[in-house]
Amino acid sequence: MFNRILVANRGEIALRVIRACRELGVEVVAVYSRADRDAAYLNLANDAVCIGAEAPAHSYLNAAAILSAAEITNVEAIHPGYGFLSENPTFAQMCRDCRIEFIGPSSDAMRKLGNKVEAKLLAKAARVPLVPGSDGVVADEDEAVAVAERIGYPVMIKASAGGGGRGMRTAHNEVSLRTNFRNARVEAENAFKDGSLYIEKLVERPRHVEVQLLGDRKGNLIHLFERDCSLQRRHQKLVEESPSPHIDRKTRDRLCTAAVRLAKAAGYYSAGTCEFIVDHENNFYFMEINARIQVEHPVTELVTGVDLVKWQIRIAAGESLSLKQTDVAHSGAAIECRINAESPDDGFRPCPGPVHDFIMPGGPGVRVDTHAHAGCTVSPYYDSMVAKLLVHRPTRADALVAMRRALGEFVIGPIRTTIPLHQTIFEHADFVRGDVDTGFIEREIMPGSRGASSGG
Amino acid sequence: MFNRILVANRGEIALRVIRACRELGVEVVAVYSRADRDAAYLNLANDAVCIGAEAPAHSYLNAAAILSAAEITNVEAIHPGYGFLSENPTFAQMCRDCRIEFIGPSSDAMRKLGNKVEAKLLAKAARVPLVPGSDGVVADEDEAVAVAERIGYPVMIKASAGGGGRGMRTAHNEVSLRTNFRNARVEAENAFKDGSLYIEKLVERPRHVEVQLLGDRKGNLIHLFERDCSLQRRHQKLVEESPSPHIDRKTRDRLCTAAVRLAKAAGYYSAGTCEFIVDHENNFYFMEINARIQVEHPVTELVTGVDLVKWQIRIAAGESLSLKQTDVAHSGAAIECRINAESPDDGFRPCPGPVHDFIMPGGPGVRVDTHAHAGCTVSPYYDSMVAKLLVHRPTRADALVAMRRALGEFVIGPIRTTIPLHQTIFEHADFVRGDVDTGFIEREIMPGSRGASSGG
Amino acid sequence: MPDTRLHSMEIDTDKIKTLLELMVQHDVSRIEIAEGESRILLRRGHTPSVIAPAITPQPFALAPNPGPAAAPAAPTASSPVAEETFIRSPMVGTFYTAPDPESPAFVQSGEIVTPDRVVCLIEAMKVFNEIKAEVSGRITRVLVKNAQAVEYDQPLFAIVAT
């Protein structure tokens, strides 16, 4: 096992890694930007090094500063957390070139899975379903129509050079496909100076279901069941839970084994997540593999009792995964709410600032992961998550009740948070029934807010 | 189920009952003394009534004020918590006479178990071992010697009229027995105007092990395994855990079934605890039944997954205990630390006052039950407990590690607390090995403090 | 310390919390709201007459805890607005203005009372307790309605010393 590691991150995930290190008896070095110099969790590290100015580019994304901090503090490994440098294969390789272990998968696996085209080829080779489509650029309208007829309407027209929703059009029949294809091509040429388009089947009201994976460097790799993260706003997850209320046992088994197959094909080790979209007929399609620990990992920790962060560290130190697939049982239902310092009534405007009031929920079945406390300040420089509130109860119905209770107890002020939004979600009949999709928040909870916030 | 109940208590147990009510969908009325008017947990109740001045006798022990509050708020039942009126059979009967259910056992069972002599007769009849002794007053020295020879040295000489350790002497042989008997008689005559004495076997280095019981009004009664509460200072529990690290599986089974036998004989229902002392040969002796929920009940909730407070309320509302003995499994190891606002370095002097800094531990396996938060004030009028910090992990070794980690995170200031004492305990080799008794704190952790604190 | 005085029994603590937050946010030292029968006066920080070069409001005073939902914040007896003090309830129970429904009230607003004057009954545990004024003065307001529940220390009458 390592004697000393460095956490190249901030906020709750830095604290999460510090907690794991303290329990493992591994010394831990924290790094911080000038904005985070008063962060309370730094007191829990064995050492803390200021690595740069407030802006992420100068500190938490500053690979040279982090490696310098690692050198002057003599650590043997770096835990990247999530975000920042966590999925950067170049940084992983830089660490390893400095003989400092990067706590994550191999740089090669990161590189392969970070490339959408390569990842899809891997999935195809591993017989993991992909969203049906043109399998590359379509030459013209007629080819587009032929593809659409093969895969069935509705379809999406996507610009090869596009991304993040830009340059996308839907078509529900041949007429609209032909019109939209022409328009999309002009738009793509103007926007990206590249008019190439491809066609994909439109998955309507998709659910987001992901599978937690854990593997060692000797090829042992298991899944720790799924998390359902369908409750999103603009691709930002708001609520995550396990088990998924959407899929049946057979789909779950197929999903989990598909994820394991794909990860093994990629030579994956450490913790990782395989993301799928699932339609209403329980058809699932591979989206991507996130080659890092995820924000919502505690959901899986609660239902399986497995400490994922400790395992990441052990595996990076060369230990074998002593857990076999049959050792991992799923127990009860766990739900996580991401509490953000945002004003849902005001286009989700971030609300950083000093926190005077902070009363954390407690009692049976509640877990809170947060770096915040009364007297802290939510910094405007970084993401707005102030706490992850989780409950774990024998059934989903019990978990809903416990989450409502816990949300009612949580006091954070005077900054605005998403707690009232979560309270609305947990009273909504569709969510209570477990019947939501990734468009639910915009469609059901915030109608009208789309326009209001589109300028932000 | 009730529509509305009243919590006749304060602090963390009032909050615990409020949490149970919110999860059950039962409205809840809080009562408070003038000292507690700003308590944050009152905001979580549906209604809150000021019942009197600061001193407990004027508020939380004021049965008439509490019943008046119950009447004006139209509640159907009263939860007494622990302490205050919780074990007062007269109050229980007053409630029931007013057609307000008292959430606890029958007044008759409370009365029987509250009387030491009657409780011991019940235990004897139920074949539950008692500490061997004279079975009543001994007439003179010679009879005392005869009893001691029958039960074996060392023995305790106790004054019939004494209590709380007063008028007690130990004797390790006949010579010291005869001398101490004469001295004890003179002392008892002077102190209590009653010189009658009895003899009991001295259990050396006793462990305190108690069994959690839960029964309904139809005679269904089960145990929920044991808690070990050997870590005490002056009969005040500091650390509680389950399973007991002291007893073997066979002793545990015998202890649990003896507790069930005794409670059934007493016609007991609701939650209750049967306390035993256990010697180093795993002999156990009945001490008393606590006819209420106990401070340390969350330890059992963690290892069994059973919500004891919810069950108390359901049973009082007439529901049957749907849990069978075979439904209750013991999983992992749970430990509780009672964090008190006391200064261990200064004779455990209470340290009430305003709390400015309050950072609660969180993350995997941690549960905190507390009414405290940054900005609250620890009142000088009531007991000094500010928080119950619990961990639940697969093994005791893991739980020790998690508790050390959580204690290191807990920031409470500027008031002094027992956190540093707990940190010392959790590093002590004897405690880590699970080898402590009720005298451990005074003997090993605080040598010399006995004199310093005897004036307190 | 914020000075919060509430001149009505039917208050909305949520609204007060919002108002206090607004005051802190905008550094407002005084808000007065009259709404039907209710009147709310909220004041924080130093009184405007004492001007210090740099005023530090206590950060803990900036975290108002509105107290229990159903419990009206008890006005402080040392309020500087008038010499008004309060006759407070010595117990939890039900407040009655008159010995029985047919009789007139024990006291009316405007009446002068002596310490021994019975001003109301409070019924607790089926017992009707006569409550005396305990002070001399003129009753300025009756703060509780007939047959309404009252809690310990709740102001029943406002009284000005004569």
Place this chain on the structure above:
Amino acid sequence: MPDTRLHSMEIDTDKIKTLLELMVQHDVSRIEIAEGESRILLRRGHTPSVIAPAITPQPFALAPNPGPAAAPAAPTASSPVAEETFIRSPMVGTFYTAPDPESPAFVQSGEIVTPDRVVCLIEAMKVFNEIKAEVSGRITRVLVKNAQAVEYDQPLFAIVAT
């Protein structure tokens, strides 16, 4: 009206918007941020010479946090004790007083330096970076020992303008 002056081309308008909102929210009259090459100064409301009856100090200063165990509290440049300012480390690395173990130190306490004077080396990622004084003045104290690790923004030398 807010007075906003920007001393750099690489500005982030979203950040400025957020800052302005924060200033309004907390009644802050001035924010100055230096970040690498960028400098941002935002000012709103009255100038300090106009004394308003109630001044709200920035709540950010009211929440003291003892700071990380290992990080020396950085003295503020505007310390009133002397006209001492600091030459700070622009990076994380290892501090060297001299170009090699045989050579004398770049500067000694008491020496007068010009902005272009190299005062030390900081080794980071196997690269030795020459650190210049950037200001003129007399070095009053060398705050870091040779071959000691330094973090970003850590004071290296105390200097008094001459």
